[in-house]
Amino acid sequence: MELLTVADAVAREKSIDREQVLEAMEQAIQKAGRSKYGHEHDIRARIDRKTGDIRLMRFMEVVEQVENEATQLTLDQARRMKRDAELGEFLIDELPPIDFGRIAAQTAKQVIVQKVREAERERQYNEYKDRVTEIVNGLVKRVEYGNVTVDLGRAEAILRRDELLPRENFRNGDRVRAYIYDVRKEARGPQIFLSRTHPGFMAKLFAQEVPEIYDGIIEIKAVARDPGSRAKIAVVSHDSSIDPVGACVGMRGSRVQAVVGELQGEKIDIIPWSQDAATFVVNALAPAEVSKVVLDEENNRIEVVVPDDQLSLAIGRRGQNVRLASQLTGWDIDIMTEAEESEKRSEETRTRSQLFIQALDVDDVIAHLLVAEGFTTVEEIAFVDTDELAEIEGFDADVAAELQERAQAWLAVQDEEMTERRKQLGVSDEVAELVDGKLTPTMLVKLGENGVKTLDDLADLAGDELRDIVGKDAVSPDEANEIIMAARAHWFADDGAGTGATA
Template sequence: MNAEFMQAFEQLGREKGISPVVLFDAIEAALISAYKRNFGSAQNVRVSLDRTTGEIHVYARKTVVEEAQDIRLEMSLADARSLDMRYELEDVVEVEVTPKNFGRIAAQTAKQVVVQRIREAERGMIYEEFSSRESDIVNGIVQRIEQKNVFVDLGKAEAILAPSEQMPGDTYKHGDRVKTYIIEVKKTTKGPQILVSRTHPGLLKRLFELEVPEIHDGIVEIKSVAREPGLRSKIAVHSRDEDIDPVGACVGHKGMRVQTIVNELKGEKIDIVKWNADPAKYIANALSPAKVVSVEVSEAEKMSKVIVPDYQLSLAIGKEGQNARLAAKLTSWKIDIKSESQAQALEE
């Protein structure tokens, strides 16, 4: 290998973010394997690669013993001292054994190592980039669909949108643009595996953070999110500034902000409620749009008894219990809902 060849390797390594030292150490290790493979040697060898000129030297390393039993690994003390009188028992003697045509094999081996290392480095950089974006939204293009798994091109990498992470009613075809939420980035032998979701509550949270400047700036805080993907969601918000209405900020002028998110989630209904440190008030808010007469809470059991007007009972419970279920998930409280007449009947 000539000097230009070495400079090209070094430059390529720097461009790809690989230390030249690491690159050349890897080439030397690969050259040892290449030497043993091509020259059938069981010797203990060392390869020296000159970083400037590209010159290669292969040395057999032999341990000095009284009488050599295996000349590939050992050298007698007499033979060692014929080379240099200072050798003692257990010293290691290096004898050059560079084959004449080793340069061509070395160049090919070095090229393979560089390509492999660059591939590993690129995979490492992609892993670092996307693992730092876990719990964030990414935009991608649908590449293909295999066994209901949707493969999304994110530019530098490909993500997998599994069937369990797809919203009900979602359909995908090649070339579709799609917004997804990164739930996990795994290291694999084939490079990073990026798992994305359209159903995760974090997707809704991040959409609000991107759409509502007050949330991005930390004035309005998202306290909790509960989702039944594609159907309905509830989000509890709190303002650190008394002059700013957190619900109004999230809804936006003429409902523009929340409508943008509803459109992104293919019509998923979103209830935005005001968080409250008082559990009773928080639970009443969480049952919105239903109106609540009273809320009794048991802190020890995290249980609440809610009374609503008779005509509001079905609204409070919701279709197939959806409203009550989402409110319970949002507040982390068990909620028992009764109408006024039911409560009165129990008292009697």
């Protein structure tokens, strides 16, 4: 009974199952028994779960042909000991209880401690692996080189120095609240990693302070943080009668102030989320006012135009405001003033007008009309529907046809010049003919100037590298990948041929 009392006490202390402790004790007694009677024997121990009595037994398996005399015996041998013995049966010999010597007792203790520790680690891992993304409270147990070990009651966790807020110091015995961002199984036991800088920590703090978030009426769509300094959080309400920003701020700012207090005074901008990317970006740049936005969905970029006096506010100290807005929205944001935007547009208009004057042999009035209608390249004019050109004010069908003819003639001359240049640079015909001529003569010249001359050279590029060389506007990411995969096709063809020859 004393053995069962010890097992109960250990199970309570370590918060593990009593059965696991008793199994560890059985393995310890079993190991001591094998040390006494020989490790080659199949010796097992059993502890009665009600009385605490210990049974030590040797098992012998009945087999047709004996391979190990210490653990097996033939059917004839077995039937001398037990008349009705059958193949596959185990005969059990009761062994006298062990009188534990000092060394045997020490070994048994080590086995029990090891097994109990393994069971405790397994319990900790299983308990905390499903608690990732939760906030936990604990006491600081020790601080080493800025890393804080936190006692969570039933386990220990690590709060690394880079996961602490700036200028934040903890001492032994301090209470700490943190976010579980990872739980890993490692050789030294489960490792629970905490953070106070993770965006999820702020989201969970708001969920604790704002009942509408906890109930799912208000949803946190995104969080961006500059830990200890400033943060932006985007929220949306699924109930039109509830203002998501007002609910998160609370009466006289009580809710948001509770979160700010926990985060050591980190300033928090609460932003209304919008499905419309442009509106969301404008909201995210608050408190700056925005005059105009231009989306480039293909490159995931957005140009934001602000009044001259709002530029520093939009960018923020050391670029903090625009950086957090970019993280929050997932868009690359370029900010410019109205004056800069006007100058940029004027320069673009001037450049395009000059191109049309030169390529189409027209005067500035016609060139400006084409630019005003949104034409940016000679290719667009060459291959657009003539009816669209004819609809421009002052144009008719004859003018449209003439413009198209001149555009196509200019492109043909350009292609001939570029083809000649491509050949001079040594770019192979195989590259030029790839993917039904998707690489234009101009693109091929750019490749040649960058040392890409053969299929192998092209195949070695990544999609982004190809777009950087020929121009991001020239090919989309999907087209770039298609071109590179077509260039690599001969590698697989060669592999197939090689495999066939070997076979």
